[in-house]
Amino acid sequence: EAQVTQNPRYLITVTGKKLTVTCSQNMNHEYMSWYRQDPGLGLRQIYYSMNVEVTDKGDVPEGYKVSRKEKRNFPLILESPSPNQTSLYFCASSFSGGYQETQYFGPGTRLLVL
Amino acid sequence: AQSVAQPEDQVNVAEGNPLTVKCTYSVSGNPYLFWYVQYPNRGLQFLLKYITGDNLVKGSYGFEAEFNKSQTSFHLKKPSALVSDSALYFCAVRASGSNYQLIWGAGTKLIIKP
Helix, strand or coil: CCCEEEECCEEEECCCCCEEEEEEECCCCCEEEEEEEECCCEEEEEEEEEECCEEEECCCCCCCEECCCCCCECCEEECCCCHHHCEEEEEEEECCCCCCCCCEECCCEEEEEC | CCEEECCCCEEEEECCCCEEECCEEECCCCEEEEEEEECCCCCEEEEEEECCCCCEEECHHHCEEEEECCCCEEEEEECCCCHHHCEEEEEEEEECCCCCCCEECCCEEEEEEC
């Protein structure tokens, strides 16, 4: 089954404790992206990747890191989480990231930073 | 600045009645417009998109949307609402000549009452 998977689905952590949210897709997509969803703000892009070893900042990259060492995986790293990073996070992928491309989303990771 | 507006935070419709979820956009260049739906505790799913051609676009689950260039709108419609249509709906746009990034609306919660 074609899908985007994220782990963990739910995470409670404390300020400053490094964490990684994994994202994997099995559709051989070149483009992958991370979003955060906050009430009333819609989706805001954190980082995206057009291909292996090619990443770029989105609208809200501060406090986050990403890497794209393999085509299928695009982990999101929070080196020192803070309470303002409490949010619902989505990973998405598409074939090429072009204008006409639709995105496939993972199920989401709900993060609470205390 | 490029933007997408969903003017209604919530839309309430009785089952069997027609529904409309509004979206307006402001971009430079030709717009590529998308609707996604998010069911509770799920990731976003693609509904439909406008790229070029016929202004009336048909999508999944009986939804359709009409592209209106003069009004810069892309309203989502369905002739007869189902309770199962209750979800959060997002409009998004990419502009030709941009860096391929999607601009998202804040989302509209659609509630269908039996």
